[in-house]
Amino acid sequence: xxxxxxxxxxxxxxxxxAMVARRAGVSPQTVSNAINSPDMLRPETLERVHRxxxxxxxxxxxxxxTLRTRSSKLIGYGIQPTPASSPVxxxxxxxxxxxxxxxxxxxxxxxxxxxGPTLQGYEDLLDQHEVDGFVLSGTERGDPRQAWLAKRGVxxxxxxxxxxxxxxxxxxxxxxxxxxDAAVEHLVSLGHxxxxxxxxxxxxxxxxxxRAEGWQRAMRRHGLPTRGRRAQSVNDIDxxxxxxxxxxxxxATAVIAASDxxxxxxxxxxxxxxxAPGRDVAVVGFDDSPTAExxxxxxxxxxxxxxxxxxxxxxxxxxxxAAPDAAPERLLLEPSLIVRDSVRAPDSSDxxxxxxxx
Amino acid sequence: xxxxxxxxxxxxxxxxxAMVARRAGVSPQTVSNAINSPDMLRPETLERVHRxxxxxxxxxxxxxxTLRTRSSKLIGYGIQPTPASSPVxxxxxxxxxxxxxxxxxxxxxxxxxxxGPTLQGYEDLLDQHEVDGFVLSGTERGDPRQAWLAKRGVxxxxxxxxxxxxxxxxxxxxxxxxxxDAAVEHLVSLGHxxxxxxxxxxxxxxxxxxRAEGWQRAMRRHGLPTRGRRAQSVNDIDxxxxxxxxxxxxxATAVIAASDxxxxxxxxxxxxxxxAPGRDVAVVGFDDSPTAExxxxxxxxxxxxxxxxxxxxxxxxxxxxAAPDAAPERLLLEPSLIVRDSVRAPDSSDxxxxxxxx
Numbered sequence: 001x002x003x004x005x006x007x008x009x010x011x012x013x014x015x016x017x018a019m020v021a022r023r024a025g026v027s028p029q030t031v032s033n034a035i036n037s038p039d040m041l042r043p044e045t046l047e048r049v050h051r052x053x054x055x056x057x058x059x060x061x062x063x064x065x066t067l068r069t070r071s072s073k074l075i076g077y078g079i080q081p082t083p084a085s086s087p088v089x090x091x092x093x094x095x096x097x098x099x100x101x102x103x104x105x106x107x108x109x110x111x112x113x114x115x116g117p118t119l120q121g122y123e124d125l126l127d128q129h130e131v132d133g134f135v136l137s138g139t140e141r142g143d144p145r146q147a148w149l150a151k152r153g154v155x156x157x158x159x160x161x162x163x164x165x166x167x168x169x170x171x172x173x174x175x176x177x178x179x180x181d182a183a184v185e186h187l188v189s190l191g192h193x194x195x196x197x198x199x200x201x202x203x204x205x206x207x208x209x210x211r212a213e214g215w216q217r218a219m220r221r222h223g224l225p226t227r228g229r230r231a232q233s234v235n236d237i238d239x240x241x242x243x244x245x246x247x248x249x250x251x252a253t254a255v256i257a258a259s260d261x262x263x264x265x266x267x268x269x270x271x272x273x274x275x276a277p278g279r280d281v282a283v284v285g286f287d288d289s290p291t292a293e294x295x296x297x298x299x300x301x302x303x304x305x306x307x308x309x310x311x312x313x314x315x316x317x318x319x320x321x322a323a324p325d326a327a328p329e330r331l332l333l334e335p336s337l338i339v340r341d342s343v344r345a346p347d348s349s350d351x352x353x354x355x356x357x358x
Numbered sequence: 359x360x361x362x363x364x365x366x367x368x369x370x371x372x373x374x375x376a377m378v379a380r381r382a383g384v385s386p387q388t389v390s391n392a393i394n395s396p397d398m399l400r401p402e403t404l405e406r407v408h409r410x411x412x413x414x415x416x417x418x419x420x421x422x423x424t425l426r427t428r429s430s431k432l433i434g435y436g437i438q439p440t441p442a443s444s445p446v447x448x449x450x451x452x453x454x455x456x457x458x459x460x461x462x463x464x465x466x467x468x469x470x471x472x473x474g475p476t477l478q479g480y481e482d483l484l485d486q487h488e489v490d491g492f493v494l495s496g497t498e499r500g501d502p503r504q505a506w507l508a509k510r511g512v513x514x515x516x517x518x519x520x521x522x523x524x525x526x527x528x529x530x531x532x533x534x535x536x537x538x539d540a541a542v543e544h545l546v547s548l549g550h551x552x553x554x555x556x557x558x559x560x561x562x563x564x565x566x567x568x569r570a571e572g573w574q575r576a577m578r579r580h581g582l583p584t585r586g587r588r589a590q591s592v593n594d595i596d597x598x599x600x601x602x603x604x605x606x607x608x609x610a611t612a613v614i615a616a617s618d619x620x621x622x623x624x625x626x627x628x629x630x631x632x633x634a635p636g637r638d639v640a641v642v643g644f645d646d647s648p649t650a651e652x653x654x655x656x657x658x659x660x661x662x663x664x665x666x667x668x669x670x671x672x673x674x675x676x677x678x679x680a681a682p683d684a685a686p687e688r689l690l691l692e693p694s695l696i697v698r699d700s701v702r703a704p705d706s707s708d709x710x711x712x713x714x715x716x
Contacts, residue, residue, distance in 0.1 A: 027482045041485045073486065074466070079455045087648070090448040093467075097437045101469035106487065108432070108466050109451075111459035124385045127399045128431065129464065237652055264652050271654060290445070291649045294595055294622050296629060 015056035024052035029073060029104035072130035073105050075317065078112040078121050080138065087289050088304065089137055092159060095310030096135060103314050105132070112138075119148050126154065133317050135159060139171070141206055155324065157317040159309055161332075163206025170316040172309050172331045176207055176286070177214030179302035179335035180256055183284045184218035186337055187254045190345040192282060195219065196229040196252035198244050198262050204234075211258045211286060233262055240265020241272075248273070253281060253346040260285035260292050263299055263342075283342045297341035304335050373414035382410035387431065387462035430488040431463050433675065436470040436479050438496065445647050446662065447495055450517060453668030454493060461672050463490070470496075477506050484512065491675050493517060497529070499564055513682065515675040517667055519690075521564025528674040530667050530689045534565055534644070535572030537660035537693035538614055541642045542576035544695055545612045548703040550640060553577065554587040554610035556602050556620050562592075569616045569644060591620060598623020599630075606631070611639060611704040618643035618650050621657055621700075641700045655699035662693050 021028045026049060033040050034049035041049070052058075077096065080089070097107050108131055110121050122145065125131060132155065136145055139160030146168040149156045158171035180197070187195050197215040200208035212230065219226045228250055233243035240262040247255060248269065257263035263285035267277045277283045278297040285292055288303035316329050379386045384407060391398050392407035399407070410416075435454065438447070455465050466489055468479050480503065483489060490513065494503055497518030504526040507514045516529035538555070545553050555573040558566035570588065577584045586608055591601035598620040605613060606627065615621035621643035625635045635641045636655040643650055646661035674687050 025478070026485070027478075030482055030485045033486055045481070045485050079452060081452060081456055087445070087448075090445075093451075094437060094439060097467045098439055098469045100467075106466055106468055106483070108464055109455045109458075110464055111456045120383070120385075123403070124388055125464070127384070127388045127403050128391055261652075268654060291652065294619075294649065296626060 015058040017058070020049070020052045020056055020058045023056060024049045027104065032104070071132050071321070074108045074129065074131045075100055075105050075314075076108050076110065076122070076125045076129075076131040076134040078134075078136075079109050080112050086287075088287050088306070092137060092306045092310060095307045096313060097310075098307075099310040099314040102311075103318060105314065105318075107135075119144060122149065122154075126152075132321050133157070135313050135317060139163065139206075141203075153324065155317060155320040157313050157320065159313055160207070161330065167328070167330065170320055170329050172312045172316060172333065174304045174309065174335050175332045176210040176302075176335065177217070179286065179337065180211045180214035181218040182214075182335075182337045183256045183300075183302060184215055184222070186339065186343065187256075187282060187284070188218075188222055188224075190282070190343070192254040192346050193224055194229070194250075194252045195224065195254045195256065196231070196244075196247040196250075197226075197256050197258075198231050198233060198240060198247065198266060199258040200235060200262075201232045208258050215256055233265070235259055235261050237261055237265045237268065241269045244269050248275075248281065254284070254343075255281060256284045256286075258286055260287050260289040260299060260301055263301070264291070264295075267295070267299075278342045278344050280347075282344060282346070284337070288338050292338070292340070295342075300340040300343040301338050302335045303338050305333050308333055373416040375416070378407070378410045378414055378416045381414060382407045385462065390462070429490050429679070432466045432487065432489045433458055433463050433672075434480070434483045434487075434489040434492040435465050435467055436492075436494070437467050438470050446645050446664070449664045450495060450668060453665045454671060455668075456665075457668040457672040461676060463672065463676075465493075477502060480507065480512075484510075490679050491515070493671050493675060497521065497564075511682065513675060513678040515671050515678065517671055518565070519688065525686070525688065528678055528687050530670045530674060530691065532662045532667065532693050533690045534568040534660075534693065535575070537644065537695065538569045538572035538616075539576040540572075540693075540695045541614045541658075541660060542573055542580070544697065544701070545614075545640060545642070546576075546580055546582075548640070548701070550612040550704050551582055552587070552608075552610050553582065553612045553614065554589070554602075554605035554608075555584075555614050555616075556589050556591060556598060556605065556624060557616040558593060558620075559590045566616050573614055591623070593617055593619050595619055595623045595626065599627045602627050606633075606639065612642070612701075613639060614642045614644075616644055618645050618647040618657060618659055621659070622649070622653075625653070625657075636700045636702050640702060640704070642695070646696050650696070650698070653700075658698040658701040659696050660693045661696050663691050666691055 017028050017031050021031045031049055034046055038046055100107050108129060110125050112121055134156040136156055136158040137160060139158045141164040146162060150168050156169055161171050161173045162168055184195055197212055199212045216226050231243045231247050233239045244255060244266045255266050257266060263283050266283050270277050270281055275281060285299045285301035288301040292299040292301040312331050375386050375389050379389045389407055392404055396404055458465050466487060468483050470479055492507060492514040494514055494516040495518060497516045499522040504520060508526050514527055519529050519531045520526055542553055555570055557570045574584050589601045589605050591597045602613060602624045613624050615624060621641050624641050628635050628639055633639060643657045643659035646659040650657040650659040670689055
């Protein structure tokens, strides 16, 4: 008999639930329901699945069955109202839905009130629907959700670490500091030395402070001064236009911004001054928003691996549901610097000039 | 006793479910569950609601109770994978979640496969979870979903009309033709006459053809020629850069694009030619994406009333659930032209020139 591990036929090994699902043209979850809760299925679907089960001689594992029947297969997720929403979280939600689907789960949305997540939405959802757990996003300093859910024994995973106090529960986050650190490295390799950071207001956002920290540590590693090279702005293009001025006045040849929105403010101020982003001052954004690519010049930006974040969130949540008392798992994923035309080497005269001259 | 209709006290009239919810600090849906399905609530919440009910002397209406108990309070919605997703549909989902929440419903997401919605996702969701109905988006020509759901008696509402064959079921749509018509009107009022349309490929999208149609009818109304003034492109910035060239070569003083993405291609081609959007050629986009506002010059664009679409979708769906056999309701909502710096009057020399000269 020839070896054919890749192309295992029905006779080549026991049929799996996934094989039955493919044969019946339904999802694995539907096969599971046909076995565990047949009254949930419409008769024609049930018949189709039963036919596939018989044809393939499938025998469900008892343990898997027991585990499955207690589950609603629903994951709760709070969605912010439109003005507060971010393209990053929208893309994360798509990735999360896909990852959940792949695992036989669905996302149950509830609207978070404007001004940030509160516990009420979680409490209401727990009262009204059975969910197996929650995925949290937009975690911030003093976020009450993790402790509240942990106290109630509700499984959850955060997209975003705890930014204050002790860490609670599982989370997946992106190493923002590593992203701005990599941006400094790239700019230094091109010859930039006067590299400024345009961030959010200090202390206003854990993620924002983290991004500032990566810039600062990389500058120090290269012996470059950070004093007078950091400006703060709210995440608003007009505020950023004003905030970036002292950095440019002080002769920065490159600006790393905590968001693409802030980078756009930098673009506008440069244009007002008759200067060109890229040619005159290098600009790097954060989040690689859809806008970054279509700007002229295209904006270099630090991209978060959102598909991977979505997959890992679902993986950690399902692991937590299966083993409520296991040790917490926390993942810090690497972002990647997308280099585009907004980043070039500085004018040779600028690069030669000493920092002390300014 | 003073008149105080605005500030009705507990003694001023019968307590409502909403008043009980406020007193108990929970959502109206939770109060409803406390009455209809008390075992769904955690004991402390149930107690809090019961205390509020007693304190306020609330008496639930029997009819409302019966109606509520048969419902899962879940609305299914298929979400596209990331590359195919659009900012418009993301904003719609936020609006839909909020509108559903306001009505005591939740959105249950499932991932649509790349390449467009299929029936499998709907079938799986119906098999696995109880949903009261679906909201469809991304409706296209030959869309099989409406007929499939209608045949099975599953309530649904489309964000988007049927673009071919007979209309099935309820829908809410935005009158795209009215939006491009308004754009022509505005440009004509500024003195433009050579107004071109940069659209998607003819027949590739119902919404795209609708937007072209509005431009065409307004041009005809003003006796302006449309021949040679229409170009087609896929929804890609690079393709649009090429597609817009013959329109500019033929002397268009204004370009209306079927999307902001196409308008951006027009921006780039103008810049390559040393011309400025706004100053040299007026440009109008469609969808008022977040990018439109932050471009330089800011892009005028036709905005869809997505909050209103979300609210109306929920309203029509709940009406359908309550009265499965009622006559279908279809709403065409008006978009609005957001005028920004990319739209100015043409050079007087251009405006004076006859169309025949070109």
